Amino acid sequence: MAEDAIPERTLKFLPLRSFIHNDFWHKYAEIKLDIDRLDDSGRAIYGIIALDTGKCTMLEVACSSFNDKYHDESLRGFRCKGILLNHNTLESFRSCDKNMVLRGQASQFYHNLLKQESIQSSADLVYYMLLSFADLKTYRFYHWFAFPVPTEITYRYDDEQPIPSNLDVKLRKSICQFLYQKPIPNEPFFIYHAIKGIKLLVDYIQHHSPDTNFRAEDMEPFYFCFYDPRSDTKSVPVSWHLRQMLTYLVLTSPVLAEQGIKCIRVTGSTPAELQLSLMTIYLPKHVTDVNDLKLWAGWESDRNGKYLPRVTSLNDSMSRESLAGNAVNLNLKLMKWRLIPALNLIAIKQAKCLLLGAGTLGCNVARSLMAWGVSNITIVDYGKVSLSNPIRQSLYRFDDALNGGKTKATTASERLLEINPAAKIVGVDLKIPMPGHPIGQEIAETKDTLDKLIRLIEENDFIYLLTDSRESRWLPTMLGAFYNKHIINAALGFDSYLVMRHGKNEDGYIDTKNDADSSCPAGFRKINSYDLGCYFCNDIVAPGNSMKDRTLDQQNAPAYYRIPKSDPLFREQEPDGLLGIIPHSIRGNIATLQTMVTATERYSNCVACSISVLERYACNKKDFIINVINGTESLETVAGLNQMMSSIFDGNEAKDTLDFDSDLSDDL
Structure with missing residues (x-):
């Protein structure tokens, strides 16, 4: 040297x-x-x-x-x-x-x-x-x-040199125009040609013909520029990403192998801060195949x-609400990965559910819905927590029953929010008007109650009937059919239970008939989803006051209340759901250890969902409901049951036949 x-x-x-x-x-x-x-x-x-x-x-x-x-x-x-x-x-x-x-x-x-x-x-x-x-x-x-x-490739360099004075001004102007213009070009590496100005690597390097890259060029006016955020431009080492550009040149430009290239380090976030420094870097031998490079480095060290x-x-x-919400979603999504890939968790989460009844069934259905990811639940009840409730009704504690008891709806909503603070839970203290329970002079208050109940049914997508009497389910059933809502019903007897969904017509309450289906086996008939019956479709009498003659043993639900709790997967009414068939009703008997899956067709004279009842409500709205509750208007007459019976029996025979007390469970 x-x-x-x-x-x-x-x-x-x-x-x-x-x-x-x-x-x-x-x-x-x-x-x-x-x-x-x-x-x-x-x-x-x-x-x-x-x-x-x-x-x-x-x-x-x-x-x-x-x-x-x-x-x-x-x-x-x-x-x-x-x-x-x-x-x-x-x-x-x-x-x-x-x-x-x-x-x-x-x-x-x-x-x-x-x-x-x-x-x-x-x-x-x-x-x-x-x-x-x-x-x-x-x-x-x-x-x-x-x-x-690659660690097998090393580079040599000459100490930083001053930029020639005849080049400095023009170079700075070109770099300022290129680097600091808007929008910023995505070019941390570029070439400055002393005659042609700013050029890009793509202008000179083609991958399919590496031997021709730079071969016809005079390298004297070429300056390879790289942006280096380091503020100290007078020292080595240089930034790591320059090593990646040099590796690229070694792989693509054999003409530059074992040659020195002039490199300019560019620093500064604005034109006023622009600093330039020049060095010559000597490239090693050309590498034809990247597989020849066996040793690599680049892992980042910790603090x-x-x-x-x-x-x-x-x-x-993260807030505790976010952590709780994410934890709920995590379990469901992990289940979805392998078991039910098509499960629409977003639709479940966005579903608005109205639970009528916050007792034994209501508490467990609410917990089940939350476990499935439902985050918008409204709970309606009029009762207060008694000392016998907490042992069976999982959302209440002993303290809730003291001093006369807290209201069930409010207490249940508070407990659910303690379980999942991210959920939207509302408790509504509301008494559902019922046939057989006259309202007397409280007409204005009842109309206000009806307004609230109708608004709740209109605002929600799924209505769960979980009350403790048959007559308390009539009004929600009728309103749900009129406003075309998904209705899911769960009820308990002494040793039996029922879970069912009501038929729902996407076009509203219109009279439909089942067409013949050639695919059905002989002796069977297909029932369309919108022709499935409701809770009252098997009745030939209107619901009345079933609570006045209840004995003490009939006022408490048995210990197997967890079996019939419903889940939100009844939402789709197709024959085959993601978890198998979606039955119309499931009837279970504990004594015989039997479960029956049954289907019942909508009854044209039903006291709750028939066209005649819905049309009467459409005409008179709240006045019709109040008349039914007070007994001044007969549901049997409106639904056509009396006329049907008259056509079968004579008047006296029909009266004797229909005047009986049911020995069946009030809930079933």
Whole structure:
């Protein structure tokens, strides 16, 4: 080496650092549960190297990193593509061969890159990998960034040199126009040609013919520029991402092998802060196949300088309501992954459910609905908690029954909110008007009650009938049929139970007939969903006061009340549901250990859902209801039961036949 020659030294690089915004993990938690599930093949992410100055080059990822089309023009920087590799277990995250993963991903990246005709942007050369495990139960995220480069390739450089004075002014002007214009070009690497000005790497490098790259060019006016956010431009090492660009040149430009290239480090977030420094970097031998590179480095060290993964916990940044809501959704989504992929959890969550009755059935149905992810529940009841309730009614405690007892609806809603603070639960203290229970002079108050009940039924999608008497179910059944709502009924006898859904016509209450279906076996007939009967379709008398003659043993539900609790999957009325058939009714008998799945056709003379009753309500609304409650208008007459009986029997015979006391359970 000549005495006046500038000594060559090994070029060193300062590793990239990462910064993960919390919303990145929030977004990935959604993607993992809703989209990726058990898929661990990898997901593309996009990070930003800010056009800023600092002690090191920082790559940031946020919730927008999962959107390949998103670009915030207010954020000045270069958008670079990487890959997120998430493991499904913590053990696989810990035990995987990190060096093998790094080498495999780096080789795959360069293979895919060089298969293209050319790069689209020089930001494509800044490649990174995020290895992770997401513990979605505790909201702890284990992660480790890597920026892969081959360790077998080293570079030499000359000390930084001053930029020639005849070049400095023109160079600064060109870079200012290129780098600081809006929108910012996604080019952390570019070429300054002393004659032609700013040029891109794609202008000179084609992947399918590497031997021709730069071959016809005079390299004297070429300056390879790279943006380096480090504020100290007078020192080495340089930023790590320059090493990735140099690796790209080694793989694609054999003409430059073992040659020195002039490189300009560009620093500064604004034209006023622009700083330039010049150095000559000597490239090693050309590498023809990336598979020849066996050793790779690039794992990010932690805050203590150790090469270990990091852990981010989001518990402190999340409200208890969010944690509770996410925990509920987690169990359902994990179940959906393997067992019921087609289950529409969003539809279940958005369903509005009205529970009429907050007793034994009401408490357990509410808990069951919440377990299925329903978050909008309204509970209606008029009673108060008694000392005998807490042992069977799971939402009440002993203290709730003291001093006369708290109202059931309000107390039940408070308990549900304690279970899931993220849910929307409302308790309404309301007495449902019932046939056989005259209202006397309280007409104005009853009309106000009817307005509230009608409004509640109109506002909700699913109506659950869970009251403790037959007559209390008549008005909600009739209103649900009129306003075309899904109605689910559950009732208890001494040793039997019933769960049923009422027929629902999407076009409203219109008279329909079942057409003959050739697919039905001989002796069977198909009943369309809208022709399924309601709770009262098997009755030939209107409901009356069933409570006045109840003995003490008839006022308490038995201990098997958990069996008939309903779930929201009755929402679809197709023959085959996601969990099997959706029956019209399920009748169970504990004594015989039998369960029957039955179907009943809508009765044209039903006292609750027949066309004649619904049309009478459409004409007179609340006056019709009050007349029925007070007994001044006969439901049997409106529904046509009396006329039907008259056509079968003579008057005296019909009277003797119909005047009887039922020995069946009031609830069944």
